[in-house]
Amino acid sequence: MKKFLIIYDTSTGNTGKMAKYIAEGAQSVLANVMVKSINEFEVNDLEGVTGIAIGCPTYYRALTDGMKNFLEKAALEMKKEFAGKIGVAFGAYGWSGESIKLLNETMRYFKMKVLEIDQGTTGTPDETLYLTALSEIMEKSVNFGKEIAKQITKTKSKRRLHFRKKITERIKKARKKVTKRRA
Numbered sequence: 001m002k003k004f005l006i007i008y009d010t011s012t013g014n015t016g017k018m019a020k021y022i023a024e025g026a027q028s029v030l031a032n033v034m035v036k037s038i039n040e041f042e043v044n045d046l047e048g049v050t051g052i053a054i055g056c057p058t059y060y061r062a063l064t065d066g067m068k069n070f071l072e073k074a075a076l077e078m079k080k081e082f083a084g085k086i087g088v089a090f091g092a093y094g095w096s097g098e099s100i101k102l103l104n105e106t107m108r109y110f111k112m113k114v115l116e117i118d119q120g121t122t123g124t125p126d127e128t129l130y131l132t133a134l135s136e137i138m139e140k141s142v143n144f145g146k147e148i149a150k151q152i153t154k155t156k157s158k159r160r161l162h163f164r165k166k167i168t169e170r171i172k173k174a175r176k177k178v179t180k181r182r183a
């Protein structure tokens, strides 16, 4: 069964809410969905995971210090565990939203298969955004989660791809034999 892991950091709670709604949306498609903040995360959580969504808000056009530390540790100690898995970035932001691009770049460096599904904007330059998530975040995040889960469901496992390759090779060989016999 395909497993989807959501890892996030948040300062005022908006990215945390997004993570929860993304999980809700994903659970309508996939049974195995897990949500962990960077503080709750353990390396064992990566076991058997097909797709990972990493979420971080944008502050001063950058990732949070917590997320930077988490990614640094992941790069040093867990790069192999992340490699080959599907990756999606998300995060609450007010106007520029650099975290999404930074997370996408890092996941590519981890050799993950990055899906650039659009989470939609989470804000406009409005002072209320500093403290409050817009109500639209909920609907957008639920749909975003559903879309990620659909993409994860569609991916073929490494074992299945290997099996398919072997079968294609056998068919090719058998066809060659028949052609040779006929000639």
Ligand SMILES: Cc1cc2nc3c(=O)[nH]c(=O)nc-3n(C[C@H](O)[C@H](O)[C@H](O)COP(=O)(O)O)c2cc1C
Residues within 6 Å of the ligand: 009, 010, 011, 012, 013, 014, 015, 016, 056, 057, 058, 059, 060, 061, 062, 092, 093, 094, 095, 096, 097, 098, 129, 130, 131, 133
């Ligand atoms: C001090 C401060 C700096 C911020 N800098 C940015 C920024 O550079 N770009 C941006 O898009 N949003 C910026 N924001 C908006 C936050 O990303 C937004 O409030 C977001 O919802 C916070 O997410 P969180 O609740 O998960 O921490 C800033 C907010 C604060 C309070």
